[in-house]
Amino acid sequence: MFVMGRKAHFKRDEFMDAALRVVVERGPGALTIAALASGMKAPIGSVYHRFPSRDVLLAEMWIRVVESFQQGFLAALACNGLLASLYTVNWVREHPNEGRLLLLYRREDLLSGDWPDHLRDQIVRLSQELDSGIRSFAEKRFGSLTKETLRRATFALVDVPLAAVRPHLQEGQPPPGIVDELIRETYLAIIRGDK
Amino acid sequence: MFVMGRKAHFKRDEFMDAALRVVVERGPGALTIAALASGMKAPIGSVYHRFPSRDVLLAEMWIRVVESFQQGFLAALACNGLLASLYTVNWVREHPNEGRLLLLYRREDLLSGDWPDHLRDQIVRLSQELDSGIRSFAEKRFGSLTKETLRRATFALVDVPLAAVRPHLQEGQPPPGIVDELIRETYLAIIRGDK
DNA sequence: TTAATACTAGAACACTCATTCTAATTGCAA
DNA sequence: TTGCAATTAGAATGAGTGTTCTAGTATTAA
Structure with missing residues (x-):
């Protein structure tokens, strides 16, 4: 018997989108997990539920x-x-945002x-x-x-x-x-x- | 009456040289005050004696x-x-070191x-x-x-x-x-x- | 010799995060 | 309705780092 849990509010991709937005708008220095999460009104725990690390x-x-x-x-x-x-x-x-990410910053x-x-x-x-x-x-x-x-x-x-x-x-x-x-x-x- | 204090072990320029060395060799992320100081065997206090801040x-x-x-x-x-x-x-x-600093990194x-x-x-x-x-x-x-x-x-x-x-x-x-x-x-x- | 001063020395503090942990929800299967 | 698992929720933790603080040391004028 398979039991499904509650529906997710947030998808994996949305976290990455939010991260991209923060980097592009406020620079890599502003990209904290808290900023990322609050930018999409998600709690920190949800980030770590999907990704093992920043x-x-x-x-x-x-x-x-x-x-x-x-x-x-x-x-x-x-x-x-x-x-x-x-x-x-x-x-x-x-793709202005993706462009900024790729050309302005490095890994x-x-x-x-x-x-x-x-x-x-x-x-x-x-x-x-x-x-x-x-x-x-x-x-x-x-x-x-x-x-x-x-x-x-x-x-x-x-x-x-x-x-x-x-x-x-x-x-x-x-x-x-x-x-x-x-x-x-x-x-x-x-x-x-x-x- | 003017009284001279003890002689300085370290000069202003030496701190900047050491900082440049750290950045070039180990990247800007490794450039902590502690790393800078220990790189030239100076104590942290001496850094702040010459510069008000990092x-x-x-x-x-x-x-x-x-x-x-x-x-x-x-x-x-x-x-x-x-x-x-x-x-x-x-x-x-x-000027390979100065070149790396100027061309590879930004303010x-x-x-x-x-x-x-x-x-x-x-x-x-x-x-x-x-x-x-x-x-x-x-x-x-x-x-x-x-x-x-x-x-x-x-x-x-x-x-x-x-x-x-x-x-x-x-x-x-x-x-x-x-x-x-x-x-x-x-x-x-x-x-x-x-x- | 002594006092004043410039400097060395590094431990303690304060703050910022990434990460962890525990508890509270929610939707579905039974 | 009930119980389980997926997910939300965010407070607590711990590590890293810039800065401050207090104490000690060397140099020189008197």
Whole structure:
């Protein structure tokens, strides 16, 4: 005989949403369990009923965002390098909160220690997927995979788009059109290897 | 009648040096007053004898580094834009620790609150000096100072160099030669406006 | 020698959290 | 209706850390 308990007021995802909201609005320093809970009018106990620790909650939230970004990025990259290079700015326009989280902060700003064990696999997988996407692009585009061509590809596909977008997120503004221009011009110069 | 007290074992600068060392080696999270003090075998009391609070100590350390970077950068910029664009990577090679502090972390990672009052003026001044240096470059180079030309100049002079260097500092390695190439090619594309 | 002073020394305090613990609810199966 | 389990509820706990406080020590002028 299976007996169901009371209905839940709060879902797992809602806690992660609330955490994201706190980080984006008030910074990682304000992200206490109490702030998170009171932000959704939930008691502290309910947080710990669903997540074994603060770090697990935040790590899962982080991974959820990385995954949602990376999936689209890799799809764009498989199709066209310039498209991938411009993907970041478009994604940020559609997901301003997730964008702020990913571009303005780092894992260490949120988690107190290392990745929780059962999530490390996921992070490794995500980072390998990104890496191999960029590697295969570099090889295809430059005809060879060396430290230099890999660095060049990473620069054009990742570093520059992030650098172009970040200042505007910092200001809390959506990236203006000039950002797309800067990314495109840089991509063409770096990938074509203009001198 | 003036009476001199005992000789000091520790100087103001040594505390800031020790703080920098801790941040660079173990991250901002490890930067406690106790860690700082024990790192230089000084007692906690001596820290507070010289600095009224943790925030003042760290803010002064930060400003010292910003000042040392910015002075050279503005000098280079007054002479030549490409030189300024390449200044960051060279400065980082000569000052790996200061580079890590400035490029890997932000004020909020170190200070618990806002800038201490008496230091806010200095920060405002520094940031205005940088701003006006970039503005006058943009105006000279593009013939007009608009939101777009300013953004373009900032991108080429600041955002891209930081983005190119950062991944290597992250790894704890000095930036390889390819970084200079990437910065130069980007600068030429962005400032000349190649399409 | 002595007194005044600048400094070292580190234990005690106060405060902020993450986490734990116990009790109170609530919905369903019987 | 009753009893069980899922969940809410939030007060109590404990660890970590910035700051304060009191005491001790070295240096120099007189």
